[in-house]
Amino acid sequence: MTTQQTVPRCTGTHWPVVGRGRIGCAEVRKVEAETRTFRALDYRYGGGWCRDAVAAQLGWALRLLDADCSAAVRAALCSALADLAGLAGWTAFDSGRPVVAHAWLDRAVALATEGADDALLSTLRYRQGRVFLHHDAPHEALESFGRGVAAAESGGCVLMLSVLAANQAWAHAKLGDVRPALAALGRAADAFERADAADAPASARFFGETDLAAMAGTVYVELAAAADAAYAAMAVSELTRVVARYGDGMARSRSLCATMLATSHLIAEDVDEAAVTADRALTEAMTLNSQRFRDRLAPLERQARLRRANPAARDLAGRVAEFRAAA
Incomplete structure (x- = not known):
C-alpha cells in the first residue's frame, strides 16, 4: 500500500562506452556521488523507489572497468563500484528479491576484494x-x-x-x-x-547512537518473543526513544522500529498502546515502497492474533493483515 507523492527522480549518469579510453579520479568521484544520492533515496523512501535506477546506473558504471587507468585509480574504482553494487543488492533485498540481492552482493564482494578494501x-x-x-x-x-x-x-x-x-x-x-x-x-x-x-x-x-539503541531494542523484542517476555519492557524503553529520534531522512528505519515497538507493547500485554503505535507506523509507512517493511509486520500480526480474545488485539491483527495484503 503506497501513496502517490512527489519523489526525486531516480536517474543517474549514463556513462559513455569508454572502450580503451583512459579514466581518472573524476570518474570514480562520479560513481561515489551517484551512490550517495541513491542511498539517501533508499533510506527515505525504500528500495522499491530506486532499485531499478540503481541497477541501471551500476550497469553503465561497470563499463568503466574496461577503461585504462593507473593501479591506484583501478583500486579506487573497484571500491566505488563495490559500494554501488552493494547498494543495488540492498535495494533488491528491500524490494523482496533476495536472489537478486545475493547476486549483486556477491559481485560487490568480488569488487571490494579486488580493490583490497577490507x-x-x-x-x-x-x-x-x-x-x-x-x-x-x-x-x-x-x-x-x-x-x-x-x-x-x-x-x-x-x-x-x-x-x-x-x-x-x-x-x-x-x-x-x-x-x-x-x-x-x-x-x-x-x-x-x-x-x-x-x-x-x-x-x-x-x-550512530540512535541506531545502536535501535539494535538493542531489536534484540530485546526478539528475546521477549523467543525466550522471556520480561525483555519486552526493555524493548519498549529503547524503541520509544529511538522512534522519537529518527527524522524523515530515516523514515524506513523509524517505521521498522515503530513496528517492533508495537510488538513489544503486545508482548507486555499493553494492547491499547500497541494499537496506537501500530496505527501510527502503518500510516507513516504508506510513503514507503519497502517489501522488507511489509515482511517485518508478520511478528506484529502474529502477536496480535495470539491475543485475539482481546477485541483491540483482534482488530489490530485485521488492520495489519489488510495492510500487508493491499501493499
Whole structure:
C-alpha cells in the first residue's frame, strides 16, 4: 500500500562506452556521488523507489572497468563500484528479491576484494548477513557476520565491529540464545565507544547512537518473543526513544522500529498502546515502497492474533493483515 507523492527522480549518469579510453579520479568521484544520492533515496523512501535506477546506473558504471587507468585509480574504482553494487543488492533485498540481492552482493564482494578494501568488505558481509537473517536463516547470517568481523579487523574499521556485533546479537536472539545475544550486544556498545565514524566507509556511517539503541531494542523484542517476555519492557524503553529520534531522512528505519515497538507493547500485554503505535507506523509507512517493511509486520500480526480474545488485539491483527495484503 503506497501513496502517490512527489519523489526525486531516480536517474543517474549514463556513462559513455569508454572502450580503451583512459579514466581518472573524476570518474570514480562520479560513481561515489551517484551512490550517495541513491542511498539517501533508499533510506527515505525504500528500495522499491530506486532499485531499478540503481541497477541501471551500476550497469553503465561497470563499463568503466574496461577503461585504462593507473593501479591506484583501478583500486579506487573497484571500491566505488563495490559500494554501488552493494547498494543495488540492498535495494533488491528491500524490494523482496533476495536472489537478486545475493547476486549483486556477491559481485560487490568480488569488487571490494579486488580493490583490497577490507573496511568496505565488512559492510558487504553485514548486508549479506542481513538478507539471511530476514529470511529466517540465522546460522547463515552468523557466518556472514563472522566474515565481516574478520574484514573489519583487517581494515581497522571499529564502527563496523559495532554494527556486526549488534547484528550477531540479533541472530542469537532469534535463536533464543540469551547469553550470546547479550554478550554480543555488549561488544557492540564497547566497539561503538571506541569508533570514529570518519574512519568508516560511507556505507557504514549511518550507524550512530540512535541506531545502536535501535539494535538493542531489536534484540530485546526478539528475546521477549523467543525466550522471556520480561525483555519486552526493555524493548519498549529503547524503541520509544529511538522512534522519537529518527527524522524523515530515516523514515524506513523509524517505521521498522515503530513496528517492533508495537510488538513489544503486545508482548507486555499493553494492547491499547500497541494499537496506537501500530496505527501510527502503518500510516507513516504508506510513503514507503519497502517489501522488507511489509515482511517485518508478520511478528506484529502474529502477536496480535495470539491475543485475539482481546477485541483491540483482534482488530489490530485485521488492520495489519489488510495492510500487508493491499501493499
